[in-house]
Amino acid sequence: MFIVIIIVVVLVLLVLFAVVTYNGLVRTRNRIDNAFSQIAVQLKRRHDLIPNLVETVKGYAAHEKGVFEAVTAARSNAINAQSGPPQAQAQAENALSGTLKSLFAVAEAYPDLKANQNFLNLQEEITSTEDKIAYSRQFYNDSVLGYNNKIQAFPGNIFAGMFNFTAREYFEGDPGEQGPVTVSF
Amino acid sequence: MYEQIARNKRRTFVMLAAFVLLIAAVAVALGVIFKAGVAIVPIAILIAIAMAWTSYFASDKIALAASRARPADGPEYARYHNLVEGLCIAAGLPKPRLYVVDDPAPNAFATGRNPQHAALAVTTGLLEIMNRVELEGVLAHELSHVRNYDILVSTIAVTAVGAVALMADLGMRFMWFGGRSNRRDNNDSGGLGIILVILAFALLILAPFAAQLMQFAMSRRRELLADVSGVELTRYPPGLISALKKLQGDQAVVHHATRATAQLWIESPLERDEKTEADGSKKSNWLNRKFDTHPPLSERIAALEAM
Numbered sequence: 001m002f003i004v005i006i007i008v009v010v011l012v013l014l015v016l017f018a019v020v021t022y023n024g025l026v027r028t029r030n031r032i033d034n035a036f037s038q039i040a041v042q043l044k045r046r047h048d049l050i051p052n053l054v055e056t057v058k059g060y061a062a063h064e065k066g067v068f069e070a071v072t073a074a075r076s077n078a079i080n081a082q083s084g085p086p087q088a089q090a091q092a093e094n095a096l097s098g099t100l101k102s103l104f105a106v107a108e109a110y111p112d113l114k115a116n117q118n119f120l121n122l123q124e125e126i127t128s129t130e131d132k133i134a135y136s137r138q139f140y141n142d143s144v145l146g147y148n149n150k151i152q153a154f155p156g157n158i159f160a161g162m163f164n165f166t167a168r169e170y171f172e173g174d175p176g177e178q179g180p181v182t183v184s185f
Numbered sequence: 186m187y188e189q190i191a192r193n194k195r196r197t198f199v200m201l202a203a204f205v206l207l208i209a210a211v212a213v214a215l216g217v218i219f220k221a222g223v224a225i226v227p228i229a230i231l232i233a234i235a236m237a238w239t240s241y242f243a244s245d246k247i248a249l250a251a252s253r254a255r256p257a258d259g260p261e262y263a264r265y266h267n268l269v270e271g272l273c274i275a276a277g278l279p280k281p282r283l284y285v286v287d288d289p290a291p292n293a294f295a296t297g298r299n300p301q302h303a304a305l306a307v308t309t310g311l312l313e314i315m316n317r318v319e320l321e322g323v324l325a326h327e328l329s330h331v332r333n334y335d336i337l338v339s340t341i342a343v344t345a346v347g348a349v350a351l352m353a354d355l356g357m358r359f360m361w362f363g364g365r366s367n368r369r370d371n372n373d374s375g376g377l378g379i380i381l382v383i384l385a386f387a388l389l390i391l392a393p394f395a396a397q398l399m400q401f402a403m404s405r406r407r408e409l410l411a412d413v414s415g416v417e418l419t420r421y422p423p424g425l426i427s428a429l430k431k432l433q434g435d436q437a438v439v440h441h442a443t444r445a446t447a448q449l450w451i452e453s454p455l456e457r458d459e460k461t462e463a464d465g466s467k468k469s470n471w472l473n474r475k476f477d478t479h480p481p482l483s484e485r486i487a488a489l490e491a492m
Contacts, residue, residue: 031277035277038274042274121260121263124263124264124267125263127317128267128268128270128271131268131271131321132270132271132274134271135271135418136275138275139274
């Protein structure tokens with residue numbers, strides 16, 4: 001009788017623990033999905049701002065054709081990559097960031113453009129959108145880190161295996177920036 | 186970090202209880218002085234609980250109104266809004282309401298009872314002298330106060346200190362103007378009565394100081410913590426360091442800041458002893474340091490530079 005009670009109590013505790021762990025994992029996983037959609041929202045905002053920016057700069061620096069074409073091409077690449085895996089998407093977005101940098105570098109040479117209120121507003125919007133992209137990636141990666149830790153560390157790994165929670169991928173920055181540094185003498 | 190948040194929530198309840206007790210004690214003291222008898226005790230406790238309740242739900246509005254903050258609407262605050270939105274994404278917080286205070290002295294504060302009901306306010310001076318990364322550092326510091334539930338603790342302290350001070354003040358005034366004749370009528374109560382009256386009198390004088398000491402003790406360590414967790418958001422210590430250095434160089438005093446709201450701001454909005462700031466040594470005496478709401482800026486900068 002006594003042993004039966006102990007077994008029942010242990011079973012109840014185990015089930016409770018499983019429920020709590022399961023719910024915790026679901027919550028973290030949903031937070032990751034939410035964080036990932038945040039990145040998409042910010043990326044879309046940047047895509048929407050770019051045509052405006054290109055038009056504004058064109059008004060002052062019409063002959064810098066190469067830069068405009070590069071930005072436009074990189075933008076459509078990035079939009080196409082959105083349906084692909086996070087890795088390809090990150091690469092396309094990084095390429096777009098690069099072309100935007102050269103666009104702003106071109107703008108530096110035109111004082112009239114730099115004084116244009118519309119351009120200044122767009123510059124503020126794009127800069128802050130890029131910040132937000134970086135921040136949403138940071139939040140996404142932090143969330144993934146917490147989630148992966150949960151499902152890989154004991155005892156979470158037991159339940160993660162049972163309920164099919166799998167580790168998530170990080171949103172990487174420019175892969176070229178993180179490569180090993182080669183030093184030659 | 187989560188432990189810190191849990192500890193802050195616990196502390197809030199301890200503090201609310203302490204303030205309720207203090208307010209009740211002040212009320213009892215008033216009762217003794219005015220010979221109202223035991224009947225006043227439950228009434229006093231009810232009043233105290235009501236005050237604590239109000240300070241929980243209305244403290245942010247009171248703090249904002251006391252500093253004459255107005256909502257930050259309009260295109261000139263686009264950067265302010267954008268930076269806060271970005272930091273909120275990084276922290277996983279809802280965006281707080283944003284306010285500006287028309288004041289040339291650079292400063293900022295956060296208030297509210299939880300991240301869902303939070304508000305940030307910055308002075309126009311701060312928006313003017315800080316560049317983008319510095320402003321971001323300051324805003325990240327303020328958002329950390331929101332995330333760590335520091336705002337709840339400090340905002341409630343503001344209203345509670347105000348309530349205690351107000352009651353004590355009212356009591357003293359009544360004593361001088363209306364209390365005298367009463368006391369002469371009941372002069373037969375004897376030695377015990379007189380001792381009680383003296384005790385009550387002492388309590389009235391000391392209560393505001395006790396309330397302020399409680400307030401300051403909690404405020405200082407959390408400033409350092411908010412610096413560090415703010416940098417955890419921006420991942421860029423130089424931004425906040427250079428912002429704090431600018432604050433150090435600026436000696437202006439915020440006009441609508443009082444002793445009660447002092448601890449809300451990112452740097453002490455009141456005039457301070459220059460000697461302690463300039464060389465970072467502890468020339469001010471022990472009591473003065475007890476009444477400081479903020480650690481010296483030089484100490485905070487050194488802590489960030491060590492990261």
